[in-house]
Structure formats: structure tokens, C-alpha cells
Amino acid sequence: MAYSTIAVANTILELAEKKSIEISPMKMQKLIYYAQAWYYFLNDEPLIDEHFSRWHYGPVIPSLYHKLKYYGANNITSKIGDLEFIDNDAVFVEPVIKDNLIGQYLDKILEVYGSFSAQQLSNMTHQQGTAWALKGPDGSVITLEEMKLETE
Structure with a gap:
């Protein structure tokens, strides 16, 4: 089941x-990227539905970028x-995942990648052999299969 x-x-x-x-917006993007790739x-199956x-x-999730751009480079x-x-009725919510296994998984992602700065994580996603580095035009979709190749 993919989560929002x-x-x-x-x-x-x-x-x-x-x-x-x-966590800054750029760091959040990269943490979710690694969470999605490893999951x-x-x-x-994908962790997220985007x-x-x-x-x-x-790598950037455009909708998340727009929700967080207010913060700029701040936390x-x-x-x-x-x-x-x-x-x-339209209700304002702040959704979180209640599944303990997913919570433990995301905690492990933070344990592994949380100490890196946003810039370090960005640099890591730019290395040769990464899904981002496979290139394509700016804005092109990074497929799950491309992400999977990166973790093998």
C-alpha cells in the first residue's frame, strides 16, 4: 500500500x-527519495503514491516542493x-502513518541518512550511477525501476 x-x-x-x-525542505526531499528507493x-512496491x-x-516531488517552498533553505x-x-466537508488534517513497521522503517532511514546535510544528500543523489544521473531532461520522471537499480 502506497502512502501519501x-x-x-x-x-x-x-x-x-x-x-x-x-530537516530543511531539500533534506526532506532526499530522505523521502532514499526511503522510496530502498522500500x-x-x-x-512503492512507499509513496507520487x-x-x-x-x-x-530528485524532487513537485507537490511536496510547493508545500514546503515557504521555508526556503530553513528548517x-x-x-x-x-x-x-x-x-x-473539507477538513484540514496533518496526516501521519500509524503502521509501526513503516514507522520503524522510516526511523532506520533517519538513522542512516539523517546526519547528512541537505547538500551532502543532494550530492549523493548526483553521483554517477544514480537514478537522477541517468539523465533525462529537467523535470523528467525518475521511475521506480531506475531508483531500484541505484540500490542494487
């Missing part, structure tokens, strides 16, 4: 706060809200 990008991001924010890890490699695009600073200070429709 916002729910994954909010779960990462909760876990990061407990570990005193600061797909291990489970042969795709990454090739942008200048590496994210609160969970990300979204509108959901419940019984024909």
Missing part, C-alpha cells in the same frame, strides 16, 4: 524531532497540512 507523501513527510518530522534532527528495492522528478538539485518547523474531504 505528506503522511510520510509528517512521520519523518515526528521521528526527527525525537532525535533532534533538523521499493526491499518490497517491490513520483520524483529530475530537478537541478536532485521545517511544523507538520504539513492538507485538505481531506470527509462527509462532503
Whole structure:
């Protein structure tokens, strides 16, 4: 089951706060990128329900970029809200993942990648052999299969 990008991001924010890890928008993009790549490699199904695009600073989920661009290069200070429709009413929610196994998985991603800066993570996604580096025009979709090749 693929989760919403916002729910994954909010779960990462909760876990990061407990570990005193600061997360900027660019760092969040890269953490979710690695979470998606490894999850797909291990489970042969996606973690999130959106795709990454090739942008200048590496893989980006465009919708998440637009939700977080307010922060610029500063750290994210609160969970990300979204509108959901419940019984024909629009309700503002801050979704998180309740599945303990996914929480443990994301905690492991933070353990491995959380100490890197946003720029270090961006540099890592630019290395030869990465899905981003396979090139394609700016804005082109990075496929799950390309991401999987990177983890093998």
C-alpha cells in the first residue's frame, strides 16, 4: 500500500524531532527519495503514491516542493497540512502513518541518512550511477525501476 507523501513527510518530522534532527525542505526531499528507493528495492512496491522528478538539485516531488517552498533553505518547523474531504466537508488534517513497521522503517532511514546535510544528500543523489544521473531532461520522471537499480 502506497502512502501519501505528506503522511510520510509528517512521520519523518515526528521521528526527527525525537532525535533532534533538523530537516530543511531539500533534506526532506532526499530522505523521502532514499526511503522510496530502498522500500521499493526491499518490497517491490512503492512507499509513496507520487513520483520524483529530475530537478537541478536532485530528485524532487513537485507537490511536496510547493508545500514546503515557504521555508526556503530553513528548517521545517511544523507538520504539513492538507485538505481531506470527509462527509462532503473539507477538513484540514496533518496526516501521519500509524503502521509501526513503516514507522520503524522510516526511523532506520533517519538513522542512516539523517546526519547528512541537505547538500551532502543532494550530492549523493548526483553521483554517477544514480537514478537522477541517468539523465533525462529537467523535470523528467525518475521511475521506480531506475531508483531500484541505484540500490542494487
